[in-house]
Amino acid sequence: MPLVVQEAGRIGMEPEDLLTIMSYETGGSLDPWQKGPTTKWGQHRGLIQFGEPQAKRYGYTPRASLADLVKASADYFVGSGWKPGMPFVNTYATVNAGSPGRVHASDSHVGGAPGSVLDKTRSANMAGHRAKAQNYLAICRDEAARRLHPDTYTKHSSGTERVWRQ
Numbered sequence: 001m002p003l004v005v006q007e008a009g010r011i012g013m014e015p016e017d018l019l020t021i022m023s024y025e026t027g028g029s030l031d032p033w034q035k036g037p038t039t040k041w042g043q044h045r046g047l048i049q050f051g052e053p054q055a056k057r058y059g060y061t062p063r064a065s066l067a068d069l070v071k072a073s074a075d076y077f078v079g080s081g082w083k084p085g086m087p088f089v090n091t092y093a094t095v096n097a098g099s100p101g102r103v104h105a106s107d108s109h110v111g112g113a114p115g116s117v118l119d120k121t122r123s124a125n126m127a128g129h130r131a132k133a134q135n136y137l138a139i140c141r142d143e144a145a146r147r148l149h150p151d152t153y154t155k156h157s158s159g160t161e162r163v164w165r166q
Contacts, residue, residue, distance in 0.1 A: 007074035012084030019133035022047040032069045037111025050074045093117045
């Protein structure tokens with residue numbers, strides 16, 4: 001099971017939402033050490049762009065494994081007041097504005113992308129990252145099903161896709 005799916009499940013978040021945010025915050029690279037802006041919280045880095053105090057608090061350090069970094073990212077949501085069932089705009093506000101509910105806040109004055117949390121969640125840019133997350137998760141589901149039931153799969157005529165045999 002992919003780490004993002006595991007950690008999202010552990011905290012009660014939709015894996016698609018967590019992966020969308022990680023993709024958006026890393027500019028699509030999913031680089032766990034992606035540099036972001038420098039703010040009053042220091043140099044931002046990582047899958048959800050931790051500030052330096054937040055990275056220290058959640059154990060987001062160079063000595064941590066990738067599993068630990070994804071766990072730290074999920075733990076940040078819970079520690080910042082996010083609750084299962086909150087709409088995506090509040091989930092993203094937890095990262096971009098520090099807590100759920102701050103949907104009209106903006107980090108553009110400290111080097112973030114222009115617009116409020118609400119603007120960003122409605123943007124074509126965020127939609128592109130959501131599509132990327134959906135595609136990745138679909139591939140993961142397909143590969144897991146193929147490993148569990150290899151005799152029920154066949155290659156699509158294009159040779160690149162896998163589809164259920166009818």
